Amino acid sequence: MTSILAIDAGTTGVTALVVSETGEIVARGYQEFAQHFPKPGWVEHVPEEIWQATLEACRAALRGLDRAELAAIGLTNQRETVVLWDRETLGSPRRAIVWQDRRTASMCGDLAAHEDRVRELTGLRLDPYFSATKLAWIREHEPHTWALVESGRYAVGTVDSYLIARMTRGLEHVTDVSNASRTLLFDLTRGDWSDELCALFGVPRDALPELVPNWGELAVTDARSFLDLELPVAGIAGDQQAALFGQTCFSPGEVKCTYGTGSFILTNTGTTLERSASGLLSTAAWRSPSGELTYALEGSIFVTGAAVQWLRDGLQIVGSAAETAAIAATVPSSEGVVFVPALTGLGAPHWDPTARGLIVGLTRGTTRAHLVRATLEAIAFEVRDVVATMPPVASLKVDGGAAANDLLCQLQADQLALSVSRPRYVETTGLGAAFLAGLGVGVWSSYDELRETWALDRTFSPAGDRATADADYRRWLAAVERAKAWA
Template sequence: MVISHNITEKKYVMSIDVGTTGTRTAIIDENGHIVSFSYRTNRQYFPAPGWVEQDPSDLWENVRTTMKEAITSRRIDVRDIASAGITNQRETLIVWDRHTGRPLYNAIVWQDKRTAPIIKDLDMDISDTIITTTGLRPDAYFSASKVKWLLDHVDGLRSRMKAGEAVFGTVDAWIIWNLTYGRKGSRNQKPIFATDHSNASRTMIYDISRLRWDHDLMELFGGIDENSLPQVNPSGSPDAYGHISDNASTIFEGREISITSDLGDQQAALFGQVCFDPGDMKITYGTGTFALANAGHDIPRSSARLLKTIFYSLHGGRINYALEGSILASGSALRWLENGIHMLGSAKEIEDAAQRVRSNEGVYFVPAFSGLGSPYWDQDARGLFIGLTERTSIDHLARAILESEVYMATDVIRSVEEETGSEITKIKCDGGGSRSDFLMQFQADMANSEVLIPETSETTVIGSGYLSGLTSGFWTGLNEIRELWRLGRIYRPGMKREERERLYVGWREAVKRSMGWASSIR
């Protein structure tokens, strides 16, 4: 279907996605097609066990490079770009100098576990306050404890914060700051220091009901000065995020593109999957696996296992919320098999190995490399294989690793069904894992639901572009955007209930052993 409109003479929107493993820029036309695309790998550093860092300057340089390549490789005229959207890895934290823009420490990535002791020291009352106020479970995964660690360990940082020199932000705030830093005389010479509701809701210091930074939690996590935090704006806003300056790249030649949206990556994927109705659900299989369900305009009821988070917001509109299950390691387990222990060389080899055996023969793998996220929230859990016998081969291990991605997603699906009281019959899936026929069929079987795969797997960058175009008037409304979604493949459940429950019982037993690991060695 071809979409036509008279809102603008522009031809494209641009979307920038700064993820964990890579940065991409896409140019998207009015029919929702990506007409130009550029990608660069984001380097990660592991300076100590459990630590994960990135160089903020590398992230920014990758944005500049991919923007230039996406525009110039197809000879896109900058004047034909209606607006731009930003999406990003959410809980990763960056600190930089307000005056020079120079990073004051490496980005502490969401996977980083150095702050786990800070979380362990929280008492039950404080934990309950965090859950009630922010919708999140106390965990090192989120940004707040990273701020406290930086204030406690980086020489002079606390005094620089109090003097108004040091600022903290998630990756979107860092990228928007750099994109909008203009040359003298440009429209926004002073950089924009802002984030949106969806990213703020992942910091563990943001009140998702009152829509403001919570001063009690800011004090708890190191005495954070509110002036050191970005302004929180609607996810879609025509003027809150400034314009991409020609200082960002010479390709703009004095022309400035308005940034009209900012959205966390998982919320962007939910938007890109056009999950606009309450109950709509998507699962993204990436470095981690993230399952989100649209919860409508009201904060979901209290959940002990799932996260309550902000989906997106529009300028002058109501907040849209989501229920989320965050699985901290899934695709990373495949990379561990490839690069960590060098047993198989690629994702295809892993899938081929898994399909050489007819079942897991009782072998399970729990990828708790840095604890377990939803629905268990156990920072002390550790990864394990269980059920090994003399018959166990590398093929069984490969199958167990692939199956673990589905079992963890099924944990979340069942939790969402319990929370909402509704059976989930359709799930939209994306991310790298959605390219695996084995994985998606097993997901359909274990969830007893249809699994729908879109024509494009780049739903995060597409969703960011959709929201930007909706805000700038490139598209006229959600119904028009709905029509842009195209089905690529569908998987239907075929497993008998008895087999499904037998496999799931084995998985839950493996998880119990994983969660008992820390106490068993004390």
């Protein structure tokens, strides 16, 4: 049976999936890598550690399988994170600056006069979230490193570009429109890098990767570099667009929410570039080999699953993310405790990089169960914030690790007053990469074939008192206002 190796290079680790031609996940591998926080608001990764985690996750997924059945590789990745590497040695001169990093907040303020033009060209906001200000920061603070970017010795890219360079022994420097459209350097209407934006942020266009379609034979791995595999890299997409594809949201108006490190709600807008006045981002979803560009509107929430990780690693009040549902279910409500997890600022629809995390409503009777429940409620509230700014939504497909949490899914349905559908496989980011790669080499021939692989696990319908849900949400909004403009 033909299968696809899908690599999901996320923010905290790399997942490798082997996906069969029937859409079944037949094997998995996972490897975490370290998070580095050198200063408050700074978040960095070591590129070599991402690469080694990729190799280890793939080794684990392929252990005991017949590699001759592999037809292609699909790749999806954390977006906006910027990586520099030496084109000859493939070593990186510095750590990657991660999408969550807030160090360029003041730089964004200094560029405020260009906000309207940047938004017109890119569909994005001037926010530290995106790649270009991170590159401008390196140019300003590390001139010796940047000189080698300008000379052509160092390449610049997102994580997908870096991993493909490693997989191909440096022969390919490519990316796709879904990743490019998150850099602040991509003209969303023209579908190409913008000379105007490159000049604004001081990024040499020659350092950027070549733009390729989201599926097709895009590159070929070098067996000596990548696990003795010589296979086409036939699908590429940023993680949220890959999840939209993996949820088979191929028609305009279809919406998905991925619960990961952050949460990201995307709605397919088809070939129409729609713009939002309510804090949503316009973005590229994917581009076919024929050149047709599909767009999406996106609400980006920076911290959701990372808040649960903080309960585990920072406060050490839970042993694992999996136990949060059981702990939270021991109390009927959070008893007025509200947690605003603005640990790296606020994304959509508030867009405040100076906001910081806040817990309010504590009393002598507050227990860890109340705080854990408040954390799950915060995720549901944040998603409601975004959905309220979207065109009318009929139902919501959910995925990502936290989608396995039944209590969270029920809280989400209650807050949205919508049905919430969870697929059999919640790893739809990796599935989307596999679907793209399978289209690229002919394992699947159409969107209709891919839709047939999607299977429902459970639908959560709204329950409980609507007035109570609305009152809880109003209290959340009041807490959000108190968290803003803190740093």
